[in-house]
Amino acid sequence: MIKIKGLSKSFIGNTLEKMVLTDISLNIDKGKITGIIGPSGVGKSTILNIISGLSKPNSGEVRVNGTDIIRLDKKALRQFRKDIGVVFQDYNLLSNLTVFKNVSLPLKLKGVNKEQIVKETNRVLKYVNLLDESNSFPSQLSGGMRQRVAIARAIIHQPKLLLLDEITSSLDQNTSKVIIDLLKRINQELNITILIVSHDLTTIKKLCDTVYVLDEGTIRACYELNLMDENLPFDYKRELGISS
């Protein structure tokens, strides 16, 4: 579904240019859950920003179903974005809107009629088990509930691809499990391809089919889920506090 080839990205600081990603190549298969794991600050979120068109790479290509999205003009990029859903690390919910209004936003932006918006929003809220919180505001919800609102908002327009950035980093173990189970259901029942970036090995292990290990801006290794634990590079294990 997604083929990333030779992707490089640098940011210019005060005086120096810092390479964040160097010659990244990876594949994200349709219908699968792919993870990118690595310590903080190695460029995981930058990859998501590039795939969602928020950031342009210095070089390389990102082909989604054959189309290089890096070369899309603004109009085509906006259209492409309507086929993806993104869940940010800090949810990015609108604090002054109710849960219902937050979740229905993508449909409103698409110009869907009111009746359809109500029907679809209620359906998705039921799916993430938040129908009772329709009229609550994000500030009245727990972290896990906010995360589910963000997920509901990201899937309401039935995207083909869901991008997730550190979605369990601020959640406790039990809440993380609820989110992981929900994402598995979304992947299997709604047939949405998922790409997740995280520094949390537990989340990645429980969720992903394929995992790429990113370190210092390059892909160090690619593992299938069941082989991953034993083969993680030593330095990366230490970074995550896993005994070798």
Added chain:
Amino acid sequence: MIKEFIANYDNILSAFSETLIMLGISVGVGIILGLVIGISISITGSSGLGPNKVVHQILGLGVNITRSIPFILLAIVLIPFTRFVIGRAFGTYAASIPLTIIATALFARFTEQSLSEVNPNIIKSGEVMGASKFQIMFHFMLKEAISSLALGFTSGIISVVSYSTVMGILGGGGIGDFAIYHGYTSNNRTLMFVVIIMMVIFVSVIQITGNIISNQLDKSRK
């Protein structure tokens, strides 16, 4: 004091209604124009939705110049413009023109400041949903900034109340002019203090109302 208030009740009421006319026009039009200009300044800024250095600087400079000129001088400088717009340069409606100009500048700056406080990640989430710039502004930024806008506009309205008190220079009348003319220059200090107390109450009511509205609109706190 109460005796003085009762004795001058009709004149006070008339002056107060002149103040309300000036405020109604200048605040009403000023908020609309200020929102348009403030949004434009925000959009055209270097980190805005559609950066445009020339437009940004021209609008910013216009707002700054308007706010820098002492208001009484601004009102005098604008006399030809006022005459051009409403056909005369004196009276309550004429006084509303310079008040509208300064109100526009104030509301534009408050709008820009409120929008600049919106979390950039909210804008990012609008972009990844495929929202247009217009949609990002109206469905995301203004909705997040609305509570801050309400507070800013409250301060703006209070400033316009203050500016309106000197509109006697254009024959605008109003409660401030009444206090200066019938109170201070007529050596009726009691009447002057009656009006000052009325103004304090009036401004307090505006501020409290603004605070209540802002709190009602702000859902970011539990």
